[in-house]
Amino acid sequence: MKAFTKRIYGGPEVLQLEEVAKPVVKNHHILVKVIANSANPADSHILRGKPFLARFSFGLFKPKQLVLGTDFSGIVEEVGTNVTAFNIGDKVFGESIEGGAFAEYICIKSRVCAKIPEHIDFSIMASIPVAAQTAYQALITNGKLQNGESVLINGASGGVGHFAVQIAKIYGAKVSAICSSKNIDFVKSIGADNVIAYDKVNIHELNDNYDIIIDTHGNLKHADYKRMGKRGVIVGFTTMSHMVSVLFKNALSKFPISQFTAEANTQDLEILASLVKDNKIKVHIEKTYQYTQIPDAITHIEKLRTRGKVVMVWNWKED
Structure with a gap:
């Protein structure tokens, strides 16, 4: 073959x-x-x-x-x-x-x-498998998302991010999303309630408050999580040194941040397949x-x- x-x-x-x-x-x-x-x-x-x-x-x-x-x-x-x-x-x-x-x-x-x-x-x-399953497990399995909570998704236009926006909306969240200015319309079209353009605003100076912060891009600092969120989930990383820095600082802190690698399983894949079938995930x-x-x-x-x-x-x- x-x-x-x-x-x-x-x-x-x-x-x-x-x-x-x-x-x-x-x-x-x-x-x-x-x-x-x-x-x-x-x-x-x-x-x-x-x-x-x-x-x-x-x-x-x-x-x-x-x-x-x-x-x-x-x-x-x-x-x-x-x-x-x-x-x-x-x-x-x-x-x-x-x-x-x-x-x-x-x-x-x-x-x-x-x-x-x-x-x-x-x-x-x-x-679907890697990207949508990662988004699902970040929000539901690790983030423990509850109906009515607010979510900030960093890297909202990418593979994992564009699924995360949709899944968060499906489960009743109010979604704010970070992407480039050229992707604002796209991210709004998939359900984001509020979009922040990182090339127009310094995301490390944002002062909004969210129940969950999901970082699919991997450039948020530990201080960003503590300043803006009640809990956080790290999905991606820009450099290993940056991730180690965030996790090291978090080990000295009581702020709840989880970092994980998605694990494939039939149950989650079936849930995602059903959402695709019902046209809830595009x-x-x-x-x-x-x-x-x-x-x-x-x-x-x-x-x-x-x-x-x-x-x-x-x-x-x-x-």
Whole structure:
């Protein structure tokens, strides 16, 4: 099968489209024919081996996983033993934080997948796993969002951010959002009640008060959380030193800030799929690439200017 491989750490230029062995389905796994992928900052971090501490998980001197890729959607081709939730032919989507998704086939644990709702496009559902699940877990699982609370979302126009705005509104929050001035109309269109342009206002001098602060961009200071919020959730980071600084200061403080990495699970994916089906979540796809252009897609998201999601599609026609 065709797959994008990474034999050394580096930028998108180290990715190679190669023929590799098709995965063999395992116990508790399903084999999925990949139809679409989406690109995430996590793919870039894993590709480059940054931050360095991540190499203790992904390979100290060279990558453990040959094939890159986290998000995917596709069709179940084989079902492993002890899998009861899926059947051959099911349309599914899911996430593999270990990688392996940028390929024609992926063997994946069934507990990190869910079925695609009827009449929903593969590209739409490939955009959901990492970004929407991160937004959901930031707000609901970690942020403990309650109906009627106020939320400030920093980085509201990006992949995670544009889902966070919509999910916060679905769960009854009053949403303020931080983005660039060119994205104000977009962020308002997905439900933000108030939009703050970081290129017009110094966000480190804002004095508004919020129940929850969600930082998907990763440039808020510890003082910003304490000044403006009752509790906070760190999703992204600009530099590792900045995140360490925030967490170190928070260790000396009683202010409730949580930092987490989203964990894929069928239950959350099913909730998100239902919200997409009911048209409560709208996925904004900024650009679609062919699978042969996956390195270009990674280059695109590394510019950190993406509005919504970037999708890559494989050659496929429905019978």
